[in-house]
Amino acid sequence: MSSAQRHDAAPTARRAASRLLGVGTAVSLVLLATGVLMILLLEHGTRVEYSVYTGADLDARSPASILSAVRTLHPRAVLALGVLVLILTPLARVLLCGAIFTRARDVTYALISLVVGAWLVLGLFGALA
Amino acid sequence: MSLELFVIAAFGASLAGGVLGSLTGLGGGVIIVPVLVLLLGVDIRYAVGASLVAVIATSCGAAPGFLRSGLANLRLAIVLESATVVGAMAGALLAGRLDASTLSIVLGVVMIWSAWQARKEPVPLPTAQQGDTLAERLRLNSARGAEPAYGVRRVPHGLGIMMLAGVLSAIAGVGGGILKVLAMDRVMRVPFKASTSTSNLMIGVTAAASTGVYMHRGQVEPLIAGPVALGCVIGALIGARLIRRMDTRVLRVVFAVVVGLAGVQMIVRGWNTGGGTAQARSVEVAQ
Numbered sequence: 001m002s003s004a005q006r007h008d009a010a011p012t013a014r015r016a017a018s019r020l021l022g023v024g025t026a027v028s029l030v031l032l033a034t035g036v037l038m039i040l041l042l043e044h045g046t047r048v049e050y051s052v053y054t055g056a057d058l059d060a061r062s063p064a065s066i067l068s069a070v071r072t073l074h075p076r077a078v079l080a081l082g083v084l085v086l087i088l089t090p091l092a093r094v095l096l097c098g099a100i101f102t103r104a105r106d107v108t109y110a111l112i113s114l115v116v117g118a119w120l121v122l123g124l125f126g127a128l129a
Numbered sequence: 130m131s132l133e134l135f136v137i138a139a140f141g142a143s144l145a146g147g148v149l150g151s152l153t154g155l156g157g158g159v160i161i162v163p164v165l166v167l168l169l170g171v172d173i174r175y176a177v178g179a180s181l182v183a184v185i186a187t188s189c190g191a192a193p194g195f196l197r198s199g200l201a202n203l204r205l206a207i208v209l210e211s212a213t214v215v216g217a218m219a220g221a222l223l224a225g226r227l228d229a230s231t232l233s234i235v236l237g238v239v240m241i242w243s244a245w246q247a248r249k250e251p252v253p254l255p256t257a258q259q260g261d262t263l264a265e266r267l268r269l270n271s272a273r274g275a276e277p278a279y280g281v282r283r284v285p286h287g288l289g290i291m292m293l294a295g296v297l298s299a300i301a302g303v304g305g306g307i308l309k310v311l312a313m314d315r316v317m318r319v320p321f322k323a324s325t326s327t328s329n330l331m332i333g334v335t336a337a338a339s340t341g342v343y344m345h346r347g348q349v350e351p352l353i354a355g356p357v358a359l360g361c362v363i364g365a366l367i368g369a370r371l372i373r374r375m376d377t378r379v380l381r382v383v384f385a386v387v388v389g390l391a392g393v394q395m396i397v398r399g400w401n402t403g404g405g406t407a408q409a410r411s412v413e414v415a416q
Binding site: 045 | 130132136140170174178185186188189190192193196203204207208210218267336338340341342347353355356358362
């Protein structure tokens, strides 16, 4: 009998994943709601036009630039941070589950989580672009 | 268009998208992309970026409830995610070599046929509560607390379809969520609500990997993606509550309608953008 069969890490991983996803979503929700309210209050009456594609500003194109821009407290930067937190939440879930399965020596699930997590990191940090 | 109207319209469409996306396990793109492009006049490239964020928002909003209630099967999600990732890697190598327009039209027809099939319960297999040997070994059978208890069947077939879902997502940017639900429901014989909930957990992961690419290209515009994400998160929270009380037969009809709509969109898009390859305009409808 393998160690994975002696101790089932899935219930722990499920509870932890649920909590982490809940916290990530709540943080993102607060940032997004704040950003939307700030935009509506500060840019009230302006017009928006997205029929011609010019691409998002450079400071909304990578995690590092978003984190740097948010210091300005510009509404768009707050919105970009909310979106970034949301995007990072599934990655955090995969890595957390990987850590829990590794700790429980559930080799199959630890390895799978590692491969999926690596793919996500490559995607998020632009290596797949 | 005035800023207020744009934000309210994007938020409202995303709220509906979040509810439907969390119920069906498909994300909210099938509603959000047409509203952004056709009603709000947004360029398709921005709409695609916002649609991917919508998928993640829907997944993150609904998944905690689905995990707590035992509806979503975490081990099954992790195993199937790995196959999708392998498929997406292969698809990334193939993208640019295949004609995405033809593929879109073929996929659209397959989706409409799948929608027609999915409206009914599959014929039960003998010994429905027993899983395959591989499912036993990987401990994929029903999550604790799941009602009713179920065994997961035909795991290798399911893994194959998930790889195909990954390939198709990378090439045509579509079909991931739909294939995930159909594979679990029709092939692996996971109960329908568990299929949509587990798909909901998985789509956030696959969409997150693609979103990084789109963000670097500048397709994730905060003023579009922000209100969309906000609406989807709130919609998904509502959807996660609704699904527990919803009759599975009604949920099947909702799923079939959404998949049918996605199929029509795929055919129209393939028809209108004929002649190019996938990298020129990979489009996310329902990750």
